[in-house]
Amino acid sequence: MTQIKYIDSHTGGEPTRVVHTGTPDLGNGSMTDRLERLKDDHDWLRQALIREPRGYDWLVGAVLQIPCDQACVAGVIFFNNAGYLGMCGHGLIGVVETLAFLGRIGAGEHLFETSVGVVSAILHEDCTVSINNVVSYRYRQQVSVDVPNEGTVTGDIAWGGNWFFLVGGEKVDPSNVARLLSRSRRIMTALDSQQITGRDGGKIDHVELFGEPTDIAKADSRSFVLCPGGEYDRSPCGTGTSAKLSCLAADHKLAPGDVWRQESIVGSVFEGSYQNVTDGIVPTIRGRAYVTADTSCVISDVDPFRFGVRPTADE
Secondary structure, three states, X not given: OEEEEEEEEEEOOEEEEEEEEOOOOOOOOOHHHHHHHHHHHOHHXXXXXXXXXXXXXXXXXXXXXXXXXXXXXXXXXXXXXXXXXOOOHHHHHHHHHHHHHOOOOOOEEEEXXXXXXXXXXXXOOOOOEEEEOOOEEEEEEEEEEEEOOOEEEEEEEEEOOOEEEEEEEEOOOHHHHHHHHHHHHHHHHHHHHOOOOOHHHXXXXXXXXXXXXXOOOOOOEEEEEXXXXXXXXXXXXXXXXXXXXXXXXXXXXXXXXXXXXXXOOOOOEEEEEEXXXXXXXXXXXXXXXXXXXXXXXXXXXXXXXXXXOOXXXXX
């Protein structure tokens, strides 16, 4: 019998499960090395926490690690129902709120090691969190993909910690979720089948559809983000907002330091801004997370469904 302790939270409606006690030994290497070891040798942890009956398809998990760089407060490995993520914006906001809940950090700036680099986060006095994400950039503009039963769809390919294909002109509304989900899945499949990728063949594993916000006084745009496991992000998506900011910067539609308010399908809002760097932008994403559960999970050797009742999307 194994006991795993984790904290559940949600950021703008999107859940995060942060594992803080009882994780397998992943060694002392980089977060990339430890991610690979978790994936290759201990994927049972992801399966047990993300699959039913404990989890669900839109849940994102995060494993806390002792960082290599002592300037960082923690290392973090993110995963979901389809596998492992380089970075997760809403997830890191959830990690910050979790560490504050556990009494490990207070207000101020904190550094985190991820598999795509060191990310800084500021816990503000009002409990919101600002993340300075990894360097983001638009890789290709106005790329065409042939989508079955629809025809040619045009969008931008951008990096925000994950690869995104961004398509505008959508009606993003909860009443339209079924169509948005179907369309974004078909676009994802078409991108893969036509071998349209990010830089160096990076798999485009997120599709971002965006349109007008509910209220222009509240937000500048509203997005629907399809995640790798086939589910959609309930939050405005931190890495997706970063990708969007990189496109706005490339098109000179948003100046450095100006605030862009990205609304999600459920109506939550992230505030985003950026600063220019040589090879792209450094986005800052601000939002808030709320702790929803403090749990000790039991994984019994005699439970036939201890690793879930069904396979994940990629298995």
